[in-house]
Amino acid sequence: MARSMIQRRQDAERQRIEAYDARLRQVFAATRPVPDFERALDDARSGFAGMAIRDGALWHPKLKTRDRARLRLAAARYLYARYPVSAALESVWLDSTGLDANEIAFRKSWYVTVARGDSLYKAGANAWLSRKEVHCFLNASGDTGFAEAFWLAIARSYTDDQGLAARLARTKIARTPRRELAFWREVVRFFCGHPASKEEIDDLCDYIGAMHQRDAAYSLKGRTLLSLRRQMLDWHRDIAAIERIEVMRRRAAGRNQRAAGTQAQGGAWDGSRLEDWEWQPTAKDARVRGERFFVRQLKTAEDLVAESRAMHHCVSTYAAKCIAGNASIWVLRRTALGKIERLLTIELDPQNRAIQVRGFGNRPALPEERKIVERWAKARGVTLRA
Structure with missing residues (x-):
């Protein structure tokens, strides 16, 4: 049925009103909720029962912010702060992104201690910092974060150059785990005596960290900036080299898997079927108590390159032969008094014949080393050249 003129006018008016209301909703924001002060107090109190110096029930702040982090900081200031506290300590109340629960609790406890006017040094900071370093930490500039202030304090104990100390505090050292403090403190001390740019320090820290992870006894004592640069290169x-070898291994593994219809397994190539070998001399023959010798096969890129680097020869270039199954690389090690000594690198062909037996710098095997290799060869059915 056709609509009358009046009905069409009414529909048009209704649509105009609806459009006007929709526009108003876009222009005028919804009513903002009131700040949740109780929640902020609960957040600030969590884990610090009995530590407050003021009654939270009497807190009547005139804050307009609804930001939970800012409210939490305001509540912490009210509950604990008898004295002003640096931004480095307050930062944990504002943003704890990337921190685990233990680290958050640790930083908050330092804030509460300092804000109350208690001695941070006596409250536990003496496990990491000296009195001088604690003083420097507490007086860090306003734009300094917690970790940066922590390492700035350590660096200032080794140098009077504030610029150098600040530069060190902004490097990757500030992101190292606190459980490794003793090692990285030594690194800071090294760079205080051997200044470098932030970028170079970061690059060197990647290398230093990798060496420390590989060997917990790694130290910078006796090293120079020049030697570190060379070792980093x-x-x-x-x-x-490892990446190139890995590319070769993955390609070979992919071909084998497609042929066999199997899935990739780990990052090592198959290698020889011979088993590793270990021998312990009798107490009469051993040079020291507990002396042992072992021969094991290298089947990963990392091991092959490390052997090549440590023994100063080119065994890493044999990776393609190992991956293809045309050779296998074995190493003779001696362990005594808790230390492992590299002795020889051995190349076997697929028929388990020793093609090369070389020591450091491609030297031939020493007579006593040769005897041990012969013992291994006899036990594993390896043919040695005369």
Whole structure:
């Protein structure tokens, strides 16, 4: 049925009113909720029962912010702060992104201690910092974060150059785990005596961290900035060599898997079927108590490159032969008094014949080393050249 003129006018008016209301909703925001002060107090009290110096029930702030982090900081200031506290300590109330629960509790406890006017040094900071370092930490500038202020304090104990100390505090050192403090403190001390740019320190820290992870006894004592640079370049070359070997291994593994219809397994190639070998001399023959010798096969890029670097020879270039199954690389090690000594690198062909037996710098095997290799060869059915 056709609509009358009046009905059409009414529909048009209704649509105009609806459009006007929709526009108003876009222009005028919804009513903002009131700040949740009780929640802020609960957040600030959590884990610190009995530590407040003021009654939270009497807190009547004139704050307009609805930001939970800012309210939490305001509540913490009211509950605990007898004295002003640096931004480095307050930052944990504002943003704890990337921190685990233990680290958050740790930083908050330091804030509460300092805000109340208690001695941070006596409250536990003496496990990491000296009195001088605690003083420097507490007086860090306003734009300094917690970790940065922590390492700035350590660096200032080794140098009077504030610029150098601040530069060190902004490097990757500030992101190292506190359980490794003793090692990285030594690193800071090294760079205080051997200044470098932030970018170079970060690059060197990547290398230093990798060496420390590989060997917990790694130290910078006796090293120079020049030697570290050279070693870092060698390390980068090793990484590149490992990657090239890994590419070869993955390609070979992919071909084998497609042929056999199987899935990739780990990052090692198959290698020889011979088992590793270990021998312990009798108490009469051993040079020291507990002396042992072992021969094991290298089947990963990392091991092959590390052997090549440590023994100063080119065994890493044999990776393609190992991956293809045309050779296997074995190493003879001696362990005594808690230390492992590299002795020989051995190449076997697929028929388990020793093609090469070389020591450091491609030297031939020493007579006593040869005897041990012969013992291994007899036990594993390896043929040695005369």
